[in-house]
Amino acid sequence: MAKKETTYTPMMQQYLEIKKDYADAIVFFRLGDFYEMFFEDAIIASKTLEIALTGRDAGAEERVPMCGVPHHAVIPYAQKLIQNGFKIAIVEQVTEPGNGLVKREVVKLITPGMIMDEGILNARTFNYIGGIVRDEAHFNLAYADLSTGDLSVLLELGEDELIQEIVRLDLKEVVLESHENRLMAKLDKLVLLSSTDHILKHALNESLNPKAQKASGLLLNYLKETQRNDLEQFNEIKVLEKNSYLKLDSHSRLSLELTDTYSHHKGSTLIEVLDHCVTALGSRLIRKFMDEPSKEQNVIEKRFDVIEAMQSSMVSLHQLKEALKGVYDLRRITTRIATKNANGKDLAQLRQTLSRVPEIKHALSQFNHPLLDTYNDEIYDLNDLYTLLESAIEAEPPLTLKEGGLIKLGYDAYLDELKNASSDGKAWMVQFESKEKERTGIKNLKIGYNRVFGYYIEVTKGSLDLVKEEFGYQRKQTLSGAERFITEELKEKETFILSAGEKEVALEYELFLRIRDMVSKETKNLQILSDQIAFIDAMSNLALVSKKNRYVRPTFTNTRSVSIKNGRHPVVEQSIKGDFVQNDIVIDDKGILLITGPNMSGKSTYMRMFAQHVVMAQMGSFIPADSAELPLFDQIFTRIGASDDLSLGQSTFMVEMLETNDAIKHATDQSLLIFDEIGRGTATYDGMALAQAIIEYVHEKIKCITLFSTHYHELTVLETSLKRLKNIHVMAAEEKRTIVFLHKIKEGPTDKSYGINVAELAKLPKPLIRRAEEILNHLEKDKKQTALLNLFNFDEVDDLTYVSLKEETVLNELKDLNINELSPIEALLLLKKLQEDLK
Numbered sequence: 001m002a003k004k005e006t007t008y009t010p011m012m013q014q015y016l017e018i019k020k021d022y023a024d025a026i027v028f029f030r031l032g033d034f035y036e037m038f039f040e041d042a043i044i045a046s047k048t049l050e051i052a053l054t055g056r057d058a059g060a061e062e063r064v065p066m067c068g069v070p071h072h073a074v075i076p077y078a079q080k081l082i083q084n085g086f087k088i089a090i091v092e093q094v095t096e097p098g099n100g101l102v103k104r105e106v107v108k109l110i111t112p113g114m115i116m117d118e119g120i121l122n123a124r125t126f127n128y129i130g131g132i133v134r135d136e137a138h139f140n141l142a143y144a145d146l147s148t149g150d151l152s153v154l155l156e157l158g159e160d161e162l163i164q165e166i167v168r169l170d171l172k173e174v175v176l177e178s179h180e181n182r183l184m185a186k187l188d189k190l191v192l193l194s195s196t197d198h199i200l201k202h203a204l205n206e207s208l209n210p211k212a213q214k215a216s217g218l219l220l221n222y223l224k225e226t227q228r229n230d231l232e233q234f235n236e237i238k239v240l241e242k243n244s245y246l247k248l249d250s251h252s253r254l255s256l257e258l259t260d261t262y263s264h265h266k267g268s269t270l271i272e273v274l275d276h277c278v279t280a281l282g283s284r285l286i287r288k289f290m291d292e293p294s295k296e297q298n299v300i301e302k303r304f305d306v307i308e309a310m311q312s313s314m315v316s317l318h319q320l321k322e323a324l325k326g327v328y329d330l331r332r333i334t335t336r337i338a339t340k341n342a343n344g345k346d347l348a349q350l351r352q353t354l355s356r357v358p359e360i361k362h363a364l365s366q367f368n369h370p371l372l373d374t375y376n377d378e379i380y381d382l383n384d385l386y387t388l389l390e391s392a393i394e395a396e397p398p399l400t401l402k403e404g405g406l407i408k409l410g411y412d413a414y415l416d417e418l419k420n421a422s423s424d425g426k427a428w429m430v431q432f433e434s435k436e437k438e439r440t441g442i443k444n445l446k447i448g449y450n451r452v453f454g455y456y457i458e459v460t461k462g463s464l465d466l467v468k469e470e471f472g473y474q475r476k477q478t479l480s481g482a483e484r485f486i487t488e489e490l491k492e493k494e495t496f497i498l499s500a501g502e503k504e505v506a507l508e509y510e511l512f513l514r515i516r517d518m519v520s521k522e523t524k525n526l527q528i529l530s531d532q533i534a535f536i537d538a539m540s541n542l543a544l545v546s547k548k549n550r551y552v553r554p555t556f557t558n559t560r561s562v563s564i565k566n567g568r569h570p571v572v573e574q575s576i577k578g579d580f581v582q583n584d585i586v587i588d589d590k591g592i593l594l595i596t597g598p599n600m601s602g603k604s605t606y607m608r609m610f611a612q613h614v615v616m617a618q619m620g621s622f623i624p625a626d627s628a629e630l631p632l633f634d635q636i637f638t639r640i641g642a643s644d645d646l647s648l649g650q651s652t653f654m655v656e657m658l659e660t661n662d663a664i665k666h667a668t669d670q671s672l673l674i675f676d677e678i679g680r681g682t683a684t685y686d687g688m689a690l691a692q693a694i695i696e697y698v699h700e701k702i703k704c705i706t707l708f709s710t711h712y713h714e715l716t717v718l719e720t721s722l723k724r725l726k727n728i729h730v731m732a733a734e735e736k737r738t739i740v741f742l743h744k745i746k747e748g749p750t751d752k753s754y755g756i757n758v759a760e761l762a763k764l765p766k767p768l769i770r771r772a773e774e775i776l777n778h779l780e781k782d783k784k785q786t787a788l789l790n791l792f793n794f795d796e797v798d799d800l801t802y803v804s805l806k807e808e809t810v811l812n813e814l815k816d817l818n819i820n821e822l823s824p825i826e827a828l829l830l831l832k833k834l835q836e837d838l839k
């Protein structure tokens, strides 16, 4: 028997019709004072939000699963779902309730990439959503922060580069064209995906080149469709060159502990040492500096100049810091104003922020420094805007727009009349109460008001006998202990007061919208001001942190050599106050430092210290040392510690080799390579052979500055054959059989590895330690000098180009092909297939 078709109620049919278009989102369906969720959405949401799952009769045999959240308290619920990676489609009633079904529509889609709400966003980081459009062999990536109005495009990325950028920018969501199935499958685990197909032509992107236009057009289309507004917060699109900044892949960023660490420990990242900005604007800029360290010497030197200028007067610097206090997140407030989401509190915060600008300008002028004067001259103070807000907006306006309390007395004459009418009304009530007490002789008579019944005269049960006919009291409401009455006179006054009150609230709302519109005309200027304040805050922060921590201005060399005197690790020196052992870093032109020393002596710390110096210098910060000369780098590659990706089923050694391969394949002579104990994950001779071959390859082929730590002290003989390799070691001393780590770097190789001493420190059983010493003595007696092979000539081997398995298959197919047997069409089809295979 055929199953009976379910006929749902009209409302449920309306729901299902909407849900059809938002299958991948949780639909918040407005029903009166609640947002309700149904079916699968209700099951998921009730679990995630820990709220009750109920059911609703909807015409079907079984009740439909349902759960709901109150509309006035929706934010925390939405926030929790978004944080769990869900999208939410908000469905509102768009017609007034009357006869028949109320019309409902999706008014907004909220996804992790589209949050604008202050309570949900992290003030100190960006919240980006990306849009990707493929263009022949490359990908073009547009990314935007809806809450700040920042929008940029990165062009011509390879697939690996695209993935690196998604991770680096920490994209919360990525929009693709719906036919990009293969890419979707690849990115699915990495980031939340959405799709759209139309490329929007917009005033913003019409003058861009076609690639940038397409990528930004796809993203803008998605934003416009889902936000249902005109994207007023965006004023420009920045088209960025992909290699314009110092490149670090996501592993290197984590192992160098820049903004996060593998263990996500607090207190161990460079950003925590460097970011003490007063404003969220400044913090986001410092983070951007660190995420995109510059390669342009003039950009960096300009930042150094500003730091130096600011350090010229510590008194003024402290004044400037003070002036920045009380500046709110101007960029995000401006967005809320431009997109008509701002409330009274936002305008009050804008006023407060604008009130700080003259102080900031004054503090800048106190330095009496020509460079800071030029920056100062460029800052708008937007005084007219401040005057408008100061005269119009109440000191502490409420969050709501429709309950009054927004507009100051004196701003609008008619509003003042209405306000006076209602306050006169209140005074009248007081008089009326005493008049009635006198007239009736009822001493405890009271005049009161509530929303449902309006004004009333309340007489307690005990005094009811005293109410006489001639008073003209009409019964209005009965309570357990009292009766409430109304009189003609009170009724008249009530109409007058209430209508004045209603008019007042409506007029305040209207005036507020008008003021907000006036302010939104200044969106562009407010964004410029935000960026100027961000720069001043970020630079004064670097100036102060550099002074406090005794950092020095680095000098860039034209050769590939380094000379850092008494360098310190910026993060470790903070955590072990006073006890940090400073070390020089001296590297000759294109040199390799081979670092030996016992475990735990400080080899990784030394290498990380140098990498962090490079990042700091290129972001425009001074660095922890007494003096520093170093070249500019294009990329940093690191292979530090075990970052096993067990989820991908890769062993430590495999990860080590993959990362090494990546470094060797992409490094140039301007790069920095940091290799920590390569080859440790396999058998000794295996590992040592690989380590030696890698060093030789870097020395002969790549010729870039390299720090290579190893516990194979046999490798130190390489110094005799590789002319740009230098041995250094971390000193350790043996005192009464115990090893003491001195953390001091010395020239030359280490004499022994102290492995047994470290084992003893770790309290391995004494007899075991004695036995190990015995074996070691025996081995050392027998030790043959490690045979150092003649230097391999990498140039004589022509097969040094790297070919992936995929490429190899395609090449073989091409090689085996008999062209004479192919028709032109077949050849074309084959060509297409081969090209597909390569993608």
Ligand code: ADP
Pocket (backbone or CB within 6 Å): 572, 576, 579, 580, 581, 582, 583, 597, 598, 599, 600, 601, 602, 603, 604, 605, 606, 743, 744
């Ligand atoms: P290795 O790489 O040689 O095994 P690490 O670099 O991990 O050693 O250093 C081990 C510990 O020694 C670090 O946790 C750090 O606290 C300390 N350390 C390293 N270098 C220094 C230094 N220059 N001054 C003071 N302590 C240091």
